[in-house]
Amino acid sequence: MANALAQHKPIDEALPWKTRMRFGRLLIYGPLCVMAALYLMPLWVMVVTSLKPLDEIYGGSFIGLPQTITLDAWRAAWSEACIGTECTGLKPYFANSLLMVIPAVVLSTGIGAINGYILTKWRFPGANLVFGLLLFGCFLPYQAILIPMARTLGLLGLAGSIPGLVFVHVAYGICFTTLFFRNFFVSLPDELTKAAMVDGAGFFRIFWSVILPTSIPIVVVSCIWQFTQIWNDFLFGVSFTSGGNSPMTVALNNIVNVTTGRKQYNVDMAAAMIAAIPTLLVYIVAGRYFVRGLTAGAVKG
Amino acid sequence: MNAAKSFSSRLAGWLPRIVVAPSLLVVIVTVYLFILWTGVISFTSSKFVPVYDFVGLEQFVRLWATPRWHTAVANLFIFSALFLFLSTGIGLLMAILLDQNIRAEGFLRAVYLYPMALSFIVTGTAWKWIMNPGLGIQKVVNELGWTGFTFDWITDPNMAIYTVVIAGVWQSSGFAMAIFLAGLRGIDNSVIKAAQIEGAGLPLIYRQIIIPMLRPAMLSVIVLLSYIAIKSFDLVLALTNAGPGSATELPSTFMFSATFRRNQMGVGAASAVMMLMTVAAIIVPYLYSELRERNNG
Numbered sequence: 001m002a003n004a005l006a007q008h009k010p011i012d013e014a015l016p017w018k019t020r021m022r023f024g025r026l027l028i029y030g031p032l033c034v035m036a037a038l039y040l041m042p043l044w045v046m047v048v049t050s051l052k053p054l055d056e057i058y059g060g061s062f063i064g065l066p067q068t069i070t071l072d073a074w075r076a077a078w079s080e081a082c083i084g085t086e087c088t089g090l091k092p093y094f095a096n097s098l099l100m101v102i103p104a105v106v107l108s109t110g111i112g113a114i115n116g117y118i119l120t121k122w123r124f125p126g127a128n129l130v131f132g133l134l135l136f137g138c139f140l141p142y143q144a145i146l147i148p149m150a151r152t153l154g155l156l157g158l159a160g161s162i163p164g165l166v167f168v169h170v171a172y173g174i175c176f177t178t179l180f181f182r183n184f185f186v187s188l189p190d191e192l193t194k195a196a197m198v199d200g201a202g203f204f205r206i207f208w209s210v211i212l213p214t215s216i217p218i219v220v221v222s223c224i225w226q227f228t229q230i231w232n233d234f235l236f237g238v239s240f241t242s243g244g245n246s247p248m249t250v251a252l253n254n255i256v257n258v259t260t261g262r263k264q265y266n267v268d269m270a271a272a273m274i275a276a277i278p279t280l281l282v283y284i285v286a287g288r289y290f291v292r293g294l295t296a297g298a299v300k301g
Numbered sequence: 302m303n304a305a306k307s308f309s310s311r312l313a314g315w316l317p318r319i320v321v322a323p324s325l326l327v328v329i330v331t332v333y334l335f336i337l338w339t340g341v342i343s344f345t346s347s348k349f350v351p352v353y354d355f356v357g358l359e360q361f362v363r364l365w366a367t368p369r370w371h372t373a374v375a376n377l378f379i380f381s382a383l384f385l386f387l388s389t390g391i392g393l394l395m396a397i398l399l400d401q402n403i404r405a406e407g408f409l410r411a412v413y414l415y416p417m418a419l420s421f422i423v424t425g426t427a428w429k430w431i432m433n434p435g436l437g438i439q440k441v442v443n444e445l446g447w448t449g450f451t452f453d454w455i456t457d458p459n460m461a462i463y464t465v466v467i468a469g470v471w472q473s474s475g476f477a478m479a480i481f482l483a484g485l486r487g488i489d490n491s492v493i494k495a496a497q498i499e500g501a502g503l504p505l506i507y508r509q510i511i512i513p514m515l516r517p518a519m520l521s522v523i524v525l526l527s528y529i530a531i532k533s534f535d536l537v538l539a540l541t542n543a544g545p546g547s548a549t550e551l552p553s554t555f556m557f558s559a560t561f562r563r564n565q566m567g568v569g570a571a572s573a574v575m576m577l578m579t580v581a582a583i584i585v586p587y588l589y590s591e592l593r594e595r596n597n598g
Contacts, residue, residue: 028401035395036412042427042471043415049430061441062431115324122317130325132592137332139584141532143556144577147342147570148335151351171331174324203316232420234535239561249422253539256426265430272426276419283418287411291479294417 050074050270057265073266077274081267083254084243090274092244093251097231100162100247104169105226111170112177112222113215117207119178120185121193131182137175146239153240160241168240169230176229177222180293184218185211217289224286225293228279248275336577343570351566360567361574370572373550376462380469380551381530387470388526389519392477397507399478400485410482413475421472425539428468429455458548461541465533465549468540473529477522484518485511524587531580552576 045063050073052066060067079089115134119127149168150159158164188211196206212219237247246254252275256268283290346356364370395413399406416424431437434453442450454460488511496506534553541549543558552572560569 025403028398028403032395032398032403032409035391036409039412039416039471039475042424042431045431046427057436061444062433062437063441111324115321118317118321124318128592130321132588133325133333134328135588135592136584137328139528139580139588140332140336141528141553141573141576141580143532143534143553143573144339145331145335146339146556146573147351147560147566148338149331152331152335168331171327174328175332178324202313203320228418232422234420234422234538235557239557249420249535252420252426253422253535256429256539257542265436268426269430272423276423279418279420280415283415284411287414290418291414294414294476295480295483 046269046273046276050077050266050273052266054262054264054266073264073270074274076264076267077255077270081255081264081271082258083246083251086244090248090251090255090271093246093248094274096162096245097248100165100169101227101230104166104173104230105223107166107170108173108177108226109219109222111174112179113181113212113219114207115174115178116181116183116185117211119182120188121190121206121211122203131178134175134178137172138179140172140175142172142235146235150240160243160245162241162245164240165236165247168236169226169233173226173230176225180218180222180225181215184215188214217292220286220289221293224282224289227282228290228293231279339570339573339577342566343574345567347566347570349564349566356567360571364568364571364575367568369547369550370552370555372547373552373555373572376549376551377531379462380465380533381527383463383466384469384473384530385523385526387466388474388477389522391470391474392522393481393512393515395474395478396481396485397511399482410479413478415475416472417476419472421533421535422539424468424472425536428464428471429540432464432467455541456545458545461545461548465537465540469530469533469536472536473526477526480518480522480525481515484515488514520587524583527583528580531576 041063048064048066049057049062051069051071052060053068053070053072056067077090079091080087081089083090083093119131153159153164153167156164156167158167192210192214193206196210201209232249233247234249234253237250238253241247241250252271255271341353342351343360344356344358345352345354346359399409403409432452432455434440434451434456437452439450439452442452455464492510492514493506496510501509532553533551534557537543537549537551537554543550543554552575556569556572556576559565559572
């Protein structure tokens with residue numbers, strides 16, 4: 001403790017106005033800690049509920065620690081719970097979500113990267129208009145395209161299928177990924193591409209060996225953003241798929257909305273945790289990049 | 302030889318446009334053409350499948366004569382106003398507190414922001430359980446000794462929309478915090494030092510100098526949260542399933558159930574057009590000003 005204080009001292013001295021004009025540290029830490037507790041509470045409740053046997057849930061408090069810890073609810077949510085009339089658990093739907101999310105993330109990020117490259121390093125007349133058209137796509141309320149998309153997927157023979165969902169997520173994901181890459185590449189000096197051109201490198205060669213190696217951070221931002229959005233999507237999943245082809249979120253909602261029998265809250269919470277774990281893991285491992293994607297639409301690039 | 306060379310160099314000149322063309326085509330079709338298509342359907346008598354007869358504004362008239370739609374619009378106003386006010390207020394407060402050179406800032410920031418990584422379906426499921434009157438908060442408080450305490454908003458048609466606000470604010474206020482914090486970090490300290498020398502206290506400095514300087518961040522937060530509020534769909538479905546009755550219906554859930562559950566595709570399309578016009582009225586001026594500033598700057 002003393003050591004820690006000593007380490008902080010020099011920083012403290014160099015600190016600007018903010019620390020020296022303190023209006024009571026308690027007034028700062030108090031609300032921050034209360035808020036942190038409030039934010040963590042639902043996660044805590046989900047975890048402890050998912051670990052309790054059903055009798056304890058109906059008998060005890062929803063927030064207390066479990067007296068007996070059991071993984072039965074997790075097992076049930078994963079492989080036994082009924083979604084509609086099929087009692088398969090979330091397992092096949094988890095697989096559906098993976099089959100949807102991986103191609104959709106790779107395709108939308110790749111296409112966004114090359115679009116951003118063109119819109120910044122190979123500007124052509126009308127490039128700004130193209131960017132503006134794509135940008136509005138980020139803010140499209142998807143209700144405005146649901147009916148035509150459902151018809152189109154039917155015409156293409158993709159209705160109710162996972163490839164159909166991949167197509168939808170790529171089509172609307174391009175808008176976001178192009179924005180990310182365009183704003184990133186705009187700050188790369190043009191000399192980089194010009195020098196490569198003088199050396200005789202062409203369009204694709206410059207992209208592969210000059211631009212892409214510098215853009216790892218934004219590739220990570222784009223992948224994380226797309227992964228989170230597509231994994232968490234519900235509207236497209238519920239509108240364009242049914243039955244066994246549904247993604248995780250739709251299956252979770254079906255489990256939770258079962259109205260027959262004694263409500264199995266522990267299974268609901270375990271199912272919600274299973275749906276949340278992939279994106280939570282990504283957030284924990286790469287939170288910094290997640291925040292960058294989140295604020296990309298707001299803070300000027 | 303010469304002609305071949307000029308052809309290949311001309312091709313090279315067109316290459317970027319050729320590569321970007323498929324994306325542009327997809328976006329033009331799936332965004333703009335589809336919007337137009339929805340608009341066309343809203344002028345037809347489509348029910349289960351689209352039919353292309355022209356019935357004028359009939360569906361819009363029918364839409365605005367539907368009590369359920371009135372509930373949805375009223376709820377959107379209540380929900381958006383409270384959601385915006387609370388998320389912005391809490392986000393700003395947390396950002397200011399986090400900006401006081403505190404310890405464990407990274408940890409606290411991560412805690413405030415993790416709900417943004419969750420699906421609204423997960424959030425809705427968790428809060429539905431927490432606010433369950435039989436087993437959730439109400440029961441715990443009752444057992445602590447306050448037996449008269451009731452918290453049954455989720456089953457009360459008059460109060461259910463506020464449960465959507467609670468869950469929405471929990472999910473999105475961290476997002477407002479992140480944008481405000483980025484804005485605070487961008488403020489030049491010398492301005493504040495000068496005010497300090499003049500003898501201004503910290504609350505005054507925040508009120509008179511810092512918060513006004515956060516205007517661009519404030520604009521972004523309000524626009525982006527409005528957009529989240531208007532398209533809120535999964536949260537309502539998971540939390541209240543638009544009920545009890547139709548008490549928490551929003552335009553997004555109305556559009557979905559009219560189109561896919563009640564076979565009123567024309568009405569659904571008309572409601573989608575109304576939603577699109579609302580979003581466009583907020584987003585288009587925002588994008589326009591953002592792009593213009595960027596080009597000037």
